[in-house]
Amino acid sequence: MVSASKQRDVTPPDGKLGVLLVGLGAVATTYVAGVENVRRGLAKPIGSLTELSTIRLGKRTEGRSPRIRDFVPLADLDNVAFAAWDPIPDDAYQSALVAGVLESTHIEPIADFLKSIKPLPAVFDQAYVKRLSGTNVKTGKNKRDLAEQLRQDIRSFKEQQGCDRLVMVWCASTEVFIKAGKVHASLKAFEKAMEDDDPAIAPSMLYAWAAIMEGVPFANGAPNLCVDTPALQELAEAKGVPIAGKDFKTGQTMVKTVVSPMFKARMLGLSGWYSTNILGNRDGEVLDDPESFKTKEESKLGVLEHILQPSVYPELYGAIYHKVRINYYPPRGDNKEGWDNIDFFGWLGYPMQIKVDFLCRDSILAAPLVHDLTLLMDLAQRAGMAGIQEWLSFYFKSPMAAPGLTPENDLFIQQTKLKNTLRWLMGEDQITHLGVEYYEYQRA
Ligand SMILES: NC(=O)c1ccc[n+]([C@@H]2O[C@H](COP(=O)([O-])OP(=O)(O)OC[C@H]3O[C@@H](n4cnc5c(N)ncnc54)[C@H](O)[C@@H]3O)[C@@H](O)[C@H]2O)c1
Numbered sequence: 001m002v003s004a005s006k007q008r009d010v011t012p013p014d015g016k017l018g019v020l021l022v023g024l025g026a027v028a029t030t031y032v033a034g035v036e037n038v039r040r041g042l043a044k045p046i047g048s049l050t051e052l053s054t055i056r057l058g059k060r061t062e063g064r065s066p067r068i069r070d071f072v073p074l075a076d077l078d079n080v081a082f083a084a085w086d087p088i089p090d091d092a093y094q095s096a097l098v099a100g101v102l103e104s105t106h107i108e109p110i111a112d113f114l115k116s117i118k119p120l121p122a123v124f125d126q127a128y129v130k131r132l133s134g135t136n137v138k139t140g141k142n143k144r145d146l147a148e149q150l151r152q153d154i155r156s157f158k159e160q161q162g163c164d165r166l167v168m169v170w171c172a173s174t175e176v177f178i179k180a181g182k183v184h185a186s187l188k189a190f191e192k193a194m195e196d197d198d199p200a201i202a203p204s205m206l207y208a209w210a211a212i213m214e215g216v217p218f219a220n221g222a223p224n225l226c227v228d229t230p231a232l233q234e235l236a237e238a239k240g241v242p243i244a245g246k247d248f249k250t251g252q253t254m255v256k257t258v259v260s261p262m263f264k265a266r267m268l269g270l271s272g273w274y275s276t277n278i279l280g281n282r283d284g285e286v287l288d289d290p291e292s293f294k295t296k297e298e299s300k301l302g303v304l305e306h307i308l309q310p311s312v313y314p315e316l317y318g319a320i321y322h323k324v325r326i327n328y329y330p331p332r333g334d335n336k337e338g339w340d341n342i343d344f345f346g347w348l349g350y351p352m353q354i355k356v357d358f359l360c361r362d363s364i365l366a367a368p369l370v371h372d373l374t375l376l377m378d379l380a381q382r383a384g385m386a387g388i389q390e391w392l393s394f395y396f397k398s399p400m401a402a403p404g405l406t407p408e409n410d411l412f413i414q415q416t417k418l419k420n421t422l423r424w425l426m427g428e429d430q431i432t433h434l435g436v437e438y439y440e441y442q443r444a
Pocket of ligand 1: 022023025026099122123132171172173174204221281282283362365366
């Protein structure tokens with residue numbers, strides 16, 4: 001164990017937390033409906049660390065393992081209100097029906113609640129999401145003006161709902177691939193580009209800018225560049241606002257970041273990893289467009305490189321053939337099937353294979369991540385942790401990290417990082433798993 005640092009000052013989560021969702025599609029409605037079902041005692045928050053996980057404190061012999069919720073001050077579920085933007089005018093009830101994720105047992109009893117969440121007009125441009133069109137869209141004289149309208153929405157929601165604090169999560173479609181360039185390099189260039197309607201400024205960036213300007217923590221659940229730019233990082237630090245991203249780590253990539261550390265831990269080589277998916281929801285339709293898929297592909301491909309370090313282990317990982325495919329297949333709806341064929345090799349180079357067939361439910365896996373992120377981003381804000389929240393990389397496929405740092409992708413290192421950050425926040429010892437103090441030779 002590493003000795004405790006001083007407990008940080010964390011403002012208590014008094015009053016109401018407002019959750020602003022960009023996009024009111026499958027993930028967002030599964031999340032809000034889930035929270036409401038849990039609040040009414042109709043279902044359990046399975047998959048949520050903040051609701052279910054414990055955290056060990058001190059030595060194994062001390063027997064201290066409180067729930068995370070009882071250890072760190074988190075917002076109470078009964079004190080959470082929701083708002084959303086979407087270019088499609090369906091309220092959360094209608095959208096949940098269209099998404100087809102939840103059964104009527106989880107929708108009908110809370111129909112009034114879901115109908116009360118009506119999407120605000122979105123900042124949306126089809127140039128960035130080719131397969132969607134929407135009618136519930138803002139107009140303005142330029143991108144800066146649109147972003148100012150979002151700021152006004154944020155203030156109005158806060159006032160109308162009597163919220164004390166807010167958090168924003170991007171649960172909207174994956175935008176086309178944009179490479180970070182000059183306009184993202186500094187806040188000054190970024191704000192000028194908003195006024196010039198520069199095509200390198202995507203709608204997701206305008207939401208992120210508006211959130212940070214209003215002092216609202218912002219998490220990005222899609223692989224879009226969005227808040228992952230020097231310009232918005234500069235703004236977040238200046239305004240003291242936490243930011244995090246990118247791309248919820250839910251299905252195939254979650255498995256990949258568990259299986260690939262196993263190869264590395266045992267020094268087994270890898271020659272190929274072929275991942276393919278069939279998916280029939282609106283997300284699948286959007287990702288059927290090559291430009292949106294490119295954004296997703298970049299996010300999914302990076303993890304093996306970071307975990308396996310081919311430059312350090314060229315004989316094991318120097319020649320991996322890594323392929324990721326997503327195929328839009330409507331009959332499956334949100335129930336994705338992800339196949340992985342993994343070709344690896346062992347002692348003296350003898351080849352072996354692992355096949356994974358993951359029949360998952362995309363939004364069922366994503367919803368608890370949205371929930372945890374809202375609570376933990378709010379905690380970070382109350383603890384004065386501004387800028388990139390690398391400790392939340394546990395939730396992301398393509399985690400943001402400080403410039404020059406290699407992101408951590410191994411799920412269990414990410415989990416350790418998250419829990420150690422909570423211990424650090426509360427002035428508890430770090431857990432290193434050394435454990436020599438339990439043995440005679442150390443006591444002698
Ligand atoms: N479900 C998962 O397992 C998972 C995992 C990782 C990432 N994601 C990402 O999460 C996002 C949401 O996934 P989903 O399954 O809910 O998709 P979805 O298509 O059901 O919902 C996305 C919603 O965003 C709206 N939207 C698009 N552009 C917008 C804009 N500019 N402003 C406001 N709303 C906008 C769309 O109209 C749609 O209703 C996608 O980007 C997806 O790639 C999902």
